[in-house]
Amino acid sequence: MKVVEYLLATLEQNGVEVIFGNPGTTEIPLVRACERLNAIRYIVALSEVAAVPMADGYARARRALGVVNLHVAPGLGNGMGALYTAGIAGTPLLVLVGGQDRRFLHTQPILWGPVEQMARSVCKAVYGLNTRFDAAANVRRAIRTALTPPYAPVALICPPDLLEHELEAEAMTVTAPALPGFDDETAEAYARFFGAAKRPAIIAAEDVHWSHASEALEALAAAAGAPVYAAPYTGVLPVSAASPWYAGYLPPSLEQIAARLQDRDAVLFVGGRGLRTTLYSTGALPRRTAWIGTDSSVQAGDDEFELACVADIASALRAVAGRMQKRTHTPAEPLRPELDLPVKSAALHPTRAVAALLERYADAIWYDESGLSTSDVRQWMQLAAGEYIINGSGGIGWGLAAAVGGAIARSDRKVVAAIGDGSALYASEALWTAGRCGTQMLLVVFANRRYATLNEAATRLAGGALESFTIEPPVLDFSGLAKLYGWSYASAATEDELNGLLADGKTLAGNTVLELKLDPQLKPVTAARHF
Ligand SMILES: Cc1ncc(C[n+]2csc(CCOP(=O)(O)OP(=O)(O)O)c2C)c(N)n1
Numbered sequence: 027m028k029v030v031e032y033l034l035a036t037l038e039q040n041g042v043e044v045i046f047g048n049p050g051t052t053e054i055p056l057v058r059a060c061e062r063l064n065a066i067r068y069i070v071a072l073s074e075v076a077a078v079p080m081a082d083g084y085a086r087a088r089r090a091l092g093v094v095n096l097h098v099a100p101g102l103g104n105g106m107g108a109l110y111t112a113g114i115a116g117t118p119l120l121v122l123v124g125g126q127d128r129r130f131l132h133t134q135p136i137l138w139g140p141v142e143q144m145a146r147s148v149c150k151a152v153y154g155l156n157t158r159f160d161a162a163a164n165v166r167r168a169i170r171t172a173l174t175p176p177y178a179p180v181a182l183i184c185p186p187d188l189l190e191h192e193l194e195a196e197a198m199t200v201t202a203p204a205l206p207g208f209d210d211e212t213a214e215a216y217a218r219f220f221g222a223a224k225r226p227a228i229i230a231a232e233d234v235h236w237s238h239a240s241e242a243l244e245a246l247a248a249a250a251g252a253p254v255y256a257a258p259y260t261g262v263l264p265v266s267a268a269s270p271w272y273a274g275y276l277p278p279s280l281e282q283i284a285a286r287l288q289d290r291d292a293v294l295f296v297g298g299r300g301l302r303t304t305l306y307s308t309g310a311l312p313r314r315t316a317w318i319g320t321d322s323s324v325q326a327g328d329d330e331f332e333l334a335c336v337a338d339i340a341s342a343l344r345a346v347a348g349r350m351q352k353r354t355h356t357p358a359e360p361l362r363p364e365l366d367l368p369v370k371s372a373a374l375h376p377t378r379a380v381a382a383l384l385e386r387y388a389d390a391i392w393y394d395e396s397g398l399s400t401s402d403v404r405q406w407m408q409l410a411a412g413e414y415i416i417n418g419s420g421g422i423g424w425g426l427a428a429a430v431g432g433a434i435a436r437s438d439r440k441v442v443a444a445i446g447d448g449s450a451l452y453a454s455e456a457l458w459t460a461g462r463c464g465t466q467m468l469l470v471v472f473a474n475r476r477y478a479t480l481n482e483a484a485t486r487l488a489g490g491a492l493e494s495f496t497i498e499p500p501v502l503d504f505s506g507l508a509k510l511y512g513w514s515y516a517s518a519a520t521e522d523e524l525n526g527l528l529a530d531g532k533t534l535a536g537n538t539v540l541e542l543k544l545d546p547q548l549k550p551v552t553a554a555r556h557f
């Protein structure tokens with residue numbers, strides 16, 4: 027078979043069903059083979075800034091390897107911001123980079139560039155298909171590395187001339203190394219860590235999702251009587267928000283984190299790389315910390331961990347819970363700080379809009395890049411583990427396209443993308459791919475005609491909103507965007523209008539842009555949590 031056929035057969039054998047990409051000349055062998063073999067679907071995105079988040083959003087919603095194909099140096103360059111995000115949030119992603127035909131590479135042809143060097147800055151490993159002798163091994167090596175924690179993008183550079191070579195090899199299932207569970211002694215040590223604490227807490231991150239560990243986490247929380255916080259900016263909700271043990275997302279501010287944890291005397295970090303915060307602030311964290319995860323570069327505070335283990339998270343948590351004496355069955359009081367909704371106003375209040383949308387779409391998978399409203403979404407959501415997804419890196423322009431990937435991954439489910447008006451415009455061409463794939467998505471645009479988050483930060487830092495963060499005039503007309511890509515469109519400027527739309531099952535069905543026309547004077551009630 028040809029190298030390209032081997033590549034596709036091996037991907038298929040390892041459960042891959044789709045490749046997202048924006049193709050060019052160097053991708054012609056790959057795209058042609060996808061069409062001819064008709065096993066793996068090549069899903070065209072109209073840019074790389076859309077293709078990479080789509081693959082990432084798809085991977086997270088499916089809890090499976092995502093594959094994206096990028097066109098030589100400029101295509102890889104366009105995709106790098108989102109590859110950075112996948113690396114920070116820890117998504118297993120295989121990046122097939124279209125290399126150049128080696129027969130004239132020395133002439134520095136058009137689109138030539140240092141792809142290996144570029145890929146290395148955002149991928150944890152870079153492999154190439156170099157000869158017909160190494161191609162089969164390197165295909166499998168790249169997949170195996172991508173499926174080995176800590177997860178991050180892995181690049182495989184695929185020169186088109188080599189893809190057409192013949193090779194003799196058999197497609198195989200890759201054996202990704204299994205992480206160990208806990209032996210008795212280790213489980214006992216973690217149980218003692220909790221046993222010595224009066225008021226322990228758990229801070230969980232993305233690895234819980236990838237390790238299918240949310241139930242084990244909840245069981246440990248119940249056994250230890252420990253609230254579970256999501257680490258700030260966690261890319262996938264690690265525990266059900268409806269769980270009595272869920273204590274909410276930690277705010278991305280060390281000062282606010284310290285305030286939330288001030289009466290805790292021991293913290294177990296489960297997965298992740300530590301506490302991602304936004305602006306500089308200080309605060310003292312509990313001194314006693316322990317960690318179970320996959321990435322030893324984790325940073326969790328000023329002190330070293332009392333215990334630290336690279337382990338399979340689900341089985342490790344089960345082993346520790348099994349050794350604990352149950353102290354409490356349910357927490358004494360609600361662990362998430364409770365807030366009242368603001369009173370209804372003449373204009374649509376963003377907080378009340380979020381609450382109404384969460385109630386109506388309680389069973390949907392949510393992708394949230396709603397800017398200043400994200401903390402409101404987290405305050406009131408009751409979503410299931412793995413079904414609330416954010417970029418995780420702070421790199422905006424990811425959420426809309428990622429939600430399209432999620433809607434393609436889970437065509438059995440409604441997907442809601444809650445996106446700020448600024449954030450909606452970095453990769454809005456993803457709407458075309460959604461239309462082509464027949465997704466069922468609701469894109470809610472929070473149209474406050476501002477970079478409100480930046481104004482909030484500017485106010486905090488230097489005393490006031492900035493003219494440059496006002497994105498009007500001209501006023502962005504999202505009905506035009508919907509029309510361009512063949513989506514339906516609805517808008518609401520008052521609560522009654524929004525409720526009318528939510529009550530009527532038809533208007534918001536299918537792929538619909540719902541523009542919330544907001545008064546920028548009405549801020550989300552949790553806005554202060556951002557900094
Ligand atoms: C890739 C990237 N570019 C720029 C920024 C800086 N940034 C942070 S928030 C923001 C504005 C977000 O605006 P919008 O989506 O309208 O939400 P709002 O703040 O208005 O609620 C920008 C530009 C970023 N975080 N990531």
Ligand SMILES: [Mg+2]
Nearest residue numbers: 446447448476
């Ligand atoms: Mg905005």
